[in-house]
Amino acid sequence: GAVVSQHPSWVICKSGTSVKIECRSLDFQATTMFWYRQFPKQSLMLMATSNEGSKATYEQGVEKDKFLINHASLTLSTLTVTSAHPEDSSFYICSARDHAGTGRPEEQYFGPGTRLTVT
Amino acid sequence: GDSVTQMEGPVTLSEEAFLTINCTYTATGYPSLFWYVQYPGEGLQLLLKATKADDKGSNKGFEATYRKETTSFHLEKGSVQVSDSAVYFCALSDPPNKYIFGTGTRLKVLA
Numbered sequence: 206g207a208v209v210s211q212h213p214s215w216v217i218c219k220s221g222t223s224v225k226i227e228c229r230s231l232d233f234q235a236t237t238m239f240w241y242r243q244f245p246k247q248s249l250m251l252m253a254t255s256n257e258g259s260k261a262t263y264e265q266g267v268e269k270d271k272f273l274i275n276h277a278s279l280t281l282s283t284l285t286v287t288s289a290h291p292e293d294s295s296f297y298i299c300s301a302r303d304h305a306g307t308g309r310p311e312e313q314y315f316g317p318g319t320r321l322t323v324t
Numbered sequence: 325g326d327s328v329t330q331m332e333g334p335v336t337l338s339e340e341a342f343l344t345i346n347c348t349y350t351a352t353g354y355p356s357l358f359w360y361v362q363y364p365g366e367g368l369q370l371l372l373k374a375t376k377a378d379d380k381g382s383n384k385g386f387e388a389t390y391r392k393e394t395t396s397f398h399l400e401k402g403s404v405q406v407s408d409s410a411v412y413f414c415a416l417s418d419p420p421n422k423y424i425f426g427t428g429t430r431l432k433v434l435a
Binding site (some may be wrong): 209214241247249251257266274298300314315316317318 | 328332348360362365366368370377413423424425426427428
């Protein structure tokens with residue numbers, strides 16, 4: 206089946222530094238990838254949609270200058286949390302849509318998530 | 325806006341017990357409904373889906389019926405196993421590719 210990986214799975218960084226999270230589709234090509242954020246005991250919230258080769262589309266309330274998204278290839282999207290602060294500590298999950306799919310919503314495959322802790 | 329509400333966990337059951345995880349939704353359109361499962365250290369996996377009213381999704385012994393009149397999509401399984409221990413997410417999609425998730429319910433099944 207379709208597999209999406211994320212790296213790192215867990216990261217701790219100091220306040221004010223930047224951290225990059227990678228999302229890779231391992232056995233399929235993904236023209237579209239999605240980034241979600243999950244706070245403890247809360248829902249996954251969609252942050253942004255990234256399309257290969259173009260700028261990401263951010264959801265309302267998400268700071269695009271703080272959460273930089275790059276989708277430079279059909280198998281890789283990166284999320285960079287710039288000048289991280291403790292309130293950015295969260296669980297970040299990506300998903301990727303199969304380029305060869307029919308467009309049905311369930312053809313989104315999720316990564317295992319990255320837990321970010323900012324001290 | 326659209327939303328999904330699911331029961332808080334954790335839910336702890338003995339093996340072979342009956343499982344129900346409640347999920348209700350609000351939506352302005354006609355969403356598709358999903359249950360996803362997340363095993364420890366893995367990504368969310370689609371468990372089952374239903375795309376219109378009265379549809380029943382089923383997979384691996386789990387079932388859920390799209391009830392438009394009660395705006396519900398409760399997950400059920402007749403006899404749970406230890407291997408079913410995971411976090412279960414109810415979600416809707418409206419429009420397609422835009423998911424709204426519930427908060428997740430952790431299930432722990434004891435041998």
